[in-house]
Amino acid sequence: MRLLFLGILCAALLASARADDTPATGTAAETRPALVANPTRLGYAFEQPEILIRQRLFGLAHGMSLLAASCLDLPEHSKPIQDAYATWHARQGKAIEALAQDLALYYFGPRAPEAQWQDLARAMNLNDSIQPSLGEVSLQDACASLPEAITRPRYELDKLLAEAAAPLTGPVAAPANPPAVPASAAVEPPTPAQ
DSSP states (O other): OHHHHHHHHHHHHHGGGSOTTSOSSSHHHHHSOOOOOOGGGOSOOTTOHHHHHHHHHHHHHHHHHHHHHHHTTSHHHHHHHHHHHHHHHHHHHHHHHHHHHHHHHHHHGGGGGGOOHHHHHHHTTOOSOSHHHHTTSOHHHHHHHHHHHTTSGGGOHHHHHHHHOOOOOSOOOOOSSOOOOOGGGSOOOOOTTO
């Protein structure tokens, strides 16, 4: 059940970032080099507020998806988490899609349509597990609080994005001297107790 939910979750979050016309098989798809982010754009774009807000909000969405997926292993929380997450995602899906598309363009340029959710998470050096972000909060407690926490303004990504800046319309210029951000400074997924 958890793998099915996680698969649906990832597919829904980044469906539009895939190229609709890329063949599933064939020489073009098979011979393309691995998708690698522009090395001058790794880490946070502190000098580009329009990208920085998208990075922050993507980190929130990523953390929420990791927590929701982890909570599915706890039978007493599985149904409430699925319901709460589905409701939240129904409201936030378009904003998440826009964030993913903008960040895919920023990190991968002309190969943006090939970017998957994990490509973006890797480019931002995000965790692939919620455990490091929980700290001293137990998974049990985090899952118990998730259905209420997900309704808070902190997770209204569409409103936060609209308040921050207008959508990007084209390629983003790289800063002259991009800041070096250590791996330890990566966006941490949110804990539901916040």
